[in-house]
Amino acid sequence: MSPPPPASRGRPLASSREMLQDAAFELFLERGYAGTTVDHITQRVGVSRNTFFNYFPAKSDVFWVELDETLETLTAALHEASADVSPMTAVSDAVLACGRQFGPTRVPFALTQHALIGSVHELQASALIRFTRQAAIIRDFLLRRDIPYLHAQAGAYAVIVAGIAAAQSWGAAGTSRGELTPYLRAALSPIVAGYDALPKRSFDDGVHFAAVH
Amino acid sequence: MSPPPPASRGRPLASSREMLQDAAFELFLERGYAGTTVDHITQRVGVSRNTFFNYFPAKSDVFWVELDETLETLTAALHEASADVSPMTAVSDAVLACGRQFGPTRVPFALTQHALIGSVHELQASALIRFTRQAAIIRDFLLRRDIPYLHAQAGAYAVIVAGIAAAQSWGAAGTSRGELTPYLRAALSPIVAGYDALPKRSFDDGVHFAAVH
DNA sequence: AGGAATAATTGAACTCAGTCCAATAAGTAT
DNA sequence: ATACTTATTGGACTGAGTTCAATTATTCCT
Numbered sequence: 001m002s003p004p005p006p007a008s009r010g011r012p013l014a015s016s017r018e019m020l021q022d023a024a025f026e027l028f029l030e031r032g033y034a035g036t037t038v039d040h041i042t043q044r045v046g047v048s049r050n051t052f053f054n055y056f057p058a059k060s061d062v063f064w065v066e067l068d069e070t071l072e073t074l075t076a077a078l079h080e081a082s083a084d085v086s087p088m089t090a091v092s093d094a095v096l097a098c099g100r101q102f103g104p105t106r107v108p109f110a111l112t113q114h115a116l117i118g119s120v121h122e123l124q125a126s127a128l129i130r131f132t133r134q135a136a137i138i139r140d141f142l143l144r145r146d147i148p149y150l151h152a153q154a155g156a157y158a159v160i161v162a163g164i165a166a167a168q169s170w171g172a173a174g175t176s177r178g179e180l181t182p183y184l185r186a187a188l189s190p191i192v193a194g195y196d197a198l199p200k201r202s203f204d205d206g207v208h209f210a211a212v213h
Numbered sequence: 214m215s216p217p218p219p220a221s222r223g224r225p226l227a228s229s230r231e232m233l234q235d236a237a238f239e240l241f242l243e244r245g246y247a248g249t250t251v252d253h254i255t256q257r258v259g260v261s262r263n264t265f266f267n268y269f270p271a272k273s274d275v276f277w278v279e280l281d282e283t284l285e286t287l288t289a290a291l292h293e294a295s296a297d298v299s300p301m302t303a304v305s306d307a308v309l310a311c312g313r314q315f316g317p318t319r320v321p322f323a324l325t326q327h328a329l330i331g332s333v334h335e336l337q338a339s340a341l342i343r344f345t346r347q348a349a350i351i352r353d354f355l356l357r358r359d360i361p362y363l364h365a366q367a368g369a370y371a372v373i374v375a376g377i378a379a380a381q382s383w384g385a386a387g388t389s390r391g392e393l394t395p396y397l398r399a400a401l402s403p404i405v406a407g408y409d410a411l412p413k414r415s416f417d418d419g420v421h422f423a424a425v426h
Numbered sequence: 427a428g429g430a431a432t433a434a435t436t437g438a439a440c441t442c443a444g445t446c447c448a449a450t451a452a453g454t455a456t
Numbered sequence: 457a458t459a460c461t462t463a464t465t466g467g468a469c470t471g472a473g474t475t476c477a478a479t480t481a482t483t484c485c486t
């Protein structure tokens with residue numbers, strides 16, 4: 001996910017991550033994601049196919065680079081959460097904080113092109129990986145705040161999908177889109193409200209839900 | 214998705230869908246999903262590799278067969294929804310109706326083995342396909358009930374992920390799992406409550422969200 | 427009975443992502 | 457110089473999924 005640390009010893013990097021990334025995005029625009037092979041990308045940079053995989057674990061990782069940079073800040077945003085607000089409010093605030101990294105001047109490729117995810121297998125798989133990864137981070141946060149497992153898992157999922165729905169609408173809105181934040185607020189509010197209204201321990205009305213993992 | 218209609222004309226089917234399916238599940242248990250190739254499956258049935266793809270569009274479709282049968286009933290369940298209850302309650306009821314098709318005596322392979330989804334690319338992709346397909350059905354239902362686009366999309370997503378969280382906990386609970394319904398109820402309730410509490414048209418407090426598609 | 431139409435099966439060749447491995451090249455530290 | 461470290465490379469491989477033309481089994485029509 002993160003760029004390999006520049007080594008002071010050994011053979012220096014001949015091709016940079018950015019070169020591959022730039023070539024890939026050019027080609028994605030020229031021939032579409034599906035019409036671009038890893039060979040195309042490396043040929044444009046003038047490097048062997050295998051070198052691509054030194055920098056990116058998969059072709060699909062290029063698609064997500066911009067988004068991934070932001071997703072990585074979620075953990076930190078959660079750690080800054082105040083203990084005064086409800087768990088789901090804290091999560092929502094963290095997601096909003098991440099969302100503020102986007103705006104009319106910064107729209108990740110993955111958002112403008114999210115329709116691609118519907119048709120390319122690799123993107124579907126890589127999208128789900130990111131989904132579950134972020135959900136696990138939020139779920140664990142909620143578990144630490146004593147939310148029972150089922151609600152922690154479902155709540156984590158729900159917050160993420162609210163973010164996805166917001167990002168999709170925003171990304172699809174074209175040049176008129178403005179800031180992402182109001183979209184996020186609108187999508188998140190019913191979720192947060194629903195969980196905040198939940199009486200403590202209401203989750204097991206007669207049924208015992210075992211924790212998983 | 215659905216089995217090819219038995220043709221009255223032309224060469225009759227030599228291998229049945231069930232034979233391939235049974236062989237596949239046997240092999241999934243014997244060697245794991247990833248360790249089973251399409252070749253293995255067709256060799257066990259005594260048929261050529263290409264024949265597999267006459268019956269299933271992809272290897273991953275076998276993984277989901279049992280679940281798919283139930284997912285296909287969602288549209289019908291939504292059509293039976295009463296106009297008296299709130300849109301999200303109607304959706305929740307439909308999901309609960311689908312969920313009642315499972316129980317201790319019927320646990321789909323995809324649920325007991327859901328951990329596989331975390332490690333197999335094809336399963337990730339095929340899981341997301343099913344997720345978006347069901348979400349679109351629910352979203353369109355909510356749109357017909359005059360829910361604005363962003364909330365319809367986010368709400369549809371949220372209901373599905375609540376179902377997923379419930380199904381995961383239930384599937385992971387082992388032989389002590391009992392009925393799926395209480396898990397579903399618990400996971401769905403805060404979502405439904407959150408959306409039901411939403412004042413009409415509160416969604417665009419000053420911002421216009423364009424409909425997409 | 428003898429085609430013609432229809433549909434399933436098959437084999438073969440192909441594409442492409444991703445993995446593995448051994449060889450080599452290009453640097454740095456001693 | 458030499459050893460060590462690390463990047464690059466080529467080659468072979470796996471496995472899912474596609475495409476296509478050829479074959480085979482069956483029904484319908486005459």
